[in-house]
Amino acid sequence: MSEHDARAAAWDRDAGMAKITAITWRVGAAGVAVAGLLTVALGHHADASQASHGRNTIVIPAQPPQPAAGPGQVTSGAS
Amino acid sequence: MTAEEITTDTFEVFGTTAVLLVTSADAVVPARTIADRLLAAVDLACNRFRSDSELSRLNAADGEPLAISPTFADLLATALRAAKLTGGDVDPTCGRALSGLGYDRDFAEVRAAGSVPPRLTGPVGPVPGWRQVRLDHGARRVRLGGGAQLDLGATAKAWAADRCADQIAKSVRCGVMISLGGDVAVAGKPPPAGWQVRVTDDHAAPSWVAGQTVTISGGGLATSSTTVRTWELGSRAVHHIINPATGEPARSCWRTVSVAAGTCIDANAASTAAIIRSAAALDWLHDLGLPARLVRHDGTVETTAGWPQDDPGEAA
Numbered sequence: 001m002s003e004h005d006a007r008a009a010a011w012d013r014d015a016g017m018a019k020i021t022a023i024t025w026r027v028g029a030a031g032v033a034v035a036g037l038l039t040v041a042l043g044h045h046a047d048a049s050q051a052s053h054g055r056n057t058i059v060i061p062a063q064p065p066q067p068a069a070g071p072g073q074v075t076s077g078a079s
Numbered sequence: 080m081t082a083e084e085i086t087t088d089t090f091e092v093f094g095t096t097a098v099l100l101v102t103s104a105d106a107v108v109p110a111r112t113i114a115d116r117l118l119a120a121v122d123l124a125c126n127r128f129r130s131d132s133e134l135s136r137l138n139a140a141d142g143e144p145l146a147i148s149p150t151f152a153d154l155l156a157t158a159l160r161a162a163k164l165t166g167g168d169v170d171p172t173c174g175r176a177l178s179g180l181g182y183d184r185d186f187a188e189v190r191a192a193g194s195v196p197p198r199l200t201g202p203v204g205p206v207p208g209w210r211q212v213r214l215d216h217g218a219r220r221v222r223l224g225g226g227a228q229l230d231l232g233a234t235a236k237a238w239a240a241d242r243c244a245d246q247i248a249k250s251v252r253c254g255v256m257i258s259l260g261g262d263v264a265v266a267g268k269p270p271p272a273g274w275q276v277r278v279t280d281d282h283a284a285p286s287w288v289a290g291q292t293v294t295i296s297g298g299g300l301a302t303s304s305t306t307v308r309t310w311e312l313g314s315r316a317v318h319h320i321i322n323p324a325t326g327e328p329a330r331s332c333w334r335t336v337s338v339a340a341g342t343c344i345d346a347n348a349a350s351t352a353a354i355i356r357s358a359a360a361l362d363w364l365h366d367l368g369l370p371a372r373l374v375r376h377d378g379t380v381e382t383t384a385g386w387p388q389d390d391p392g393e394a395a
Contacts, residue, residue, distance in 0.1 A: 055160075056164075057164065058164050058340060058345045058348065058349055058367055058369065059298075059340055059341025059342055059345045060340060060341060060367065060368045060369055060370075060384075061295070061297065061298040061339045061340055061341055061370065062296070062297050062298065062341070063296065063297075063385075064339060064370035064384060064385030064386055064387075065276070065293035065294060065295050065300065065339050065370060065386060065387060066273065066293060066294040066295075066387060067292075067293060067294070067387040067388075067390075068273075068275050068292045068293055068294040069292060069390075070275060070292055071277060071286030071292065072275045072276050072277030072286070072292045073085070073087070073098075073100055073256065073274060073275045073276070074098045074100070074256060074258035074261075074263055074274075074275075074276055074277070075258070075261060075276070075277040075278075075279060075281075075282050075283070075284060075286075075290075076258065076261045076262070076263050076276050076277070076278045076279075076282060076300050076301060076302045076337060077261045077278065077279045077280050077281040077282035077283070077284060077290075077302050077304065077307065077335070078261060078280060078281060078282065078302055078303060078304035078306065078307035078308060078335070079095040079096075079236075079260030079261050079262075079281075079282045079283070079307065079308070
């Protein structure tokens with residue numbers, strides 16, 4: 001291989017690596033963006049500390065009520 | 080944390096009973112201070128029977144725009160969100176319908192008056208609808224179109240419960256459960272056994288009355304019923320849950336619906352909508368994944384989305 005061909009091969013290699021690096025960054029950035037969107041879209045399991053008036057769905061509880069015995073500490077009924 | 084450290088404070092607010100529980104005895108005084116301040120602000124913002132409330136001024140504004148407080152703006156935004164998420168079932172523009180049915184003063188006075196003479200002059204039609212509320216939340220301005228008159232009874236108490244629980248947990252750094260007339264919100268670290276809530280028709284019912292006890296650890300729980308806030312209009316019994324499509328008290332196959340949700344306001348919106356949707360509520364709640372307990376007029380119970388079954392020994 002001539003010196004010219006060796007330089008050309010090295011240049012092609014560096015150019016290829018630069019392209020791969022750029023693509024990797026773009027894929028990574030897109031992944032972060034998608035993860036953020038998924039967090040917003042699916043993050044509707046909430047506790048009472050989260051304000052809800054900006055949410056566009058009724059928020060389900062983190063877990064359903066569990067059975068218990070006794071009179072209860074408070075009563076939920078109409079008033 | 081032991082059960083003995085849970086401290087309870089009971090007081091009257093909004094014409095009903097409030098119960099505040101905190102997981103530390105030291106927390107109860109600062110917690111009550113926070114609740115009193117917030118509840119006073121809510122009352123001044125949206126009490127339909129106070130002439131100096133922002134809601135009364137808005138109802139009297141004849142469609143003119145009004146500058147409003149941050150609290151009232153949040154309450155209105157919450158009411159409009161509830162309307163949107165329930166397909167318009169929980170509608171804040173039912174003020175005129177309620178007044179027409181005789182609910183035009185504090186409920187204790189309505190009930191004390193006995194039978195209310197019918198004052199309706201013609202057929203009751205659909206309410207103007209929540210889209211007649213033109214709210215600019217950021218600019219804190221609102222105006223009512225279409226002759227709408229507001230009543231925030233379906234959402235304000237639950238919003239206040241959420242806000243109280245949230246602010247107390249953050250400021251006092253304790254676990255908290257608050258019930259405002261049966262609208263229950265919890266926040267902060269719960270006791271090891273969770274918070275115990277009795278669900279029944281009437282929040283003021285004694286513990287031996289039929290119902291079910293459950294435990295929650297977060298979010299909110301609310302109950303709507305056609306059996307409690309009732310009065311006589313002429314010769315017929317009426318209640319306060321208005322079907323926006325008719326402007327009349329909802330006719331439902333359920334007498335009482337309890338719902339658990341991520342917040343008390345969402346639980347309350349869903350329980351009220353379920354009463355109005357009647358039989359269709361079962362599929363709606365199931366599709367939303369909302370745990371609920373629905374009681375028919377004959378006392379039989381349906382549940383959705385993991386709500387525990389009643390103890391066979393207890394009646395609904």
